[in-house]
Each structure stands twice: as C-alpha cells, then as structure tokens.
Amino acid sequence: MKLSLMVNGTADSIEVLAPAPACRFRTGDGPERDAQVETPEPGVYSVLLDGRSYEARVEESPSGGVVVVIDGYRFEIEVSDPRRWTRKSGGRHGEGVQSIATPMPGKVVRVLVSPGDTVETGQGLVVVEAMKMQNELKASRAGRVIAVPAKEGATVVAGEVLATIE
Numbered sequence: 001m002k003l004s005l006m007v008n009g010t011a012d013s014i015e016v017l018a019p020a021p022a023c024r025f026r027t028g029d030g031p032e033r034d035a036q037v038e039t040p041e042p043g044v045y046s047v048l049l050d051g052r053s054y055e056a057r058v059e060e061s062p063s064g065g066v067v068v069v070i071d072g073y074r075f076e077i078e079v080s081d082p083r084r085w086t087r088k089s090g091g092r093h094g095e096g097v098q099s100i101a102t103p104m105p106g107k108v109v110r111v112l113v114s115p116g117d118t119v120e121t122g123q124g125l126v127v128v129e130a131m132k133m134q135n136e137l138k139a140s141r142a143g144r145v146i147a148v149p150a151k152e153g154a155t156v157v158a159g160e161v162l163a164t165i166e
Helices: none
Strands: 002-007 010-018 022-027 033-041 044-049 052-060 066-070 075-081 098-101 106-111 125-131 133-138 141-145 161-165
Touching: 125 161
Parallel strands: none
Antiparallel strands: 002 010, 002 075, 010 022, 022 033, 033 044, 044 052, 052 066, 066 075, 098 161, 106 125, 125 133, 141 161
16 A cells, blocks of 8 residues: 655655565655564553654544654655545645646546636546546646646546646
8 A cells, every 4th residue: 555645744654565564664755664664552652663662652633643652753754545525625825826636537527627727626627437426626726727637538547637727
C-alpha cells in the first residue's frame, strides 16, 4: 500500500510492504527497510529500526493529520491514500497550478468546464460515477481552467488528473 505524506510541509511517500509487528516498508525511492513495531498502549509505538529503539507518541492534530513525537522531535504529518475518497480530494488549496484528481476509479459522466473558463471556489468541474454514485469534483479555490484532460465516457483510475486550475 503506497501512501502520500506531507511531513512538516515537505512531500514524501511511504510504501508499506508488510504490516506491523514485523513491518517492511520503503520511503520515497529508497531501499526496503525492516522494523519491529509494538503498541504497548494506545497512541504509543515502540519501534526497533536499524538496531535502535524509538518511542513514538502519536496524536491527532486539529488539521486532520497526526502529530508524532520521537525523542523530543515533533513531526506534523498528513497522510493521504489516493485510493480513498475524502472531502478534501480533488486538489489542494493555495496558489499556483492546482491539479484536480479523481479520488477513486470510475467513469466520467459530465465535464462541466473548458480550458480558459474562470471558476469560483466550490464550482463543479467534472462529475465521476463510481459504484453507482455520482461525485462532483469541485474547485477548491477560484482560478482559471488551463487544462481538462477528462473526456465524457472515459474510464479513470484513482489519482488521475481530470482538470488543472491556475
């Protein structure tokens, strides 16, 4: 299972190859690594990695991510699985170019915008049908549509970019 991470504002990824307690994983494009992970109490993890023992304390953060404290160092982490739908799916708020991606596999049933269109926050861009439900992907900020690779009737996979806003 490959997950996208934002660690203290820096993008990264982790691929979990085997779950705890005998965990095997890979971060970024790095090599496979092994760790022993135990949970002595809720929110506390005992990790044996590369011959060193670590205690990781994990708690939910108000932003929806988690805060992990290891040896006095604090890490704010947002974890996203491109295969899972969330209300935040479809892009990130902020400036610059923004890609709106489908949160799940499905079929494009309607394309509501064209390149060059000006959109407002919350305006519908593309409608994707998945599991007999239609999901409207919306602009998370105002901007101008610069690309719409989505085509009505096309089958799409999770994480596929359907529109781009600047």
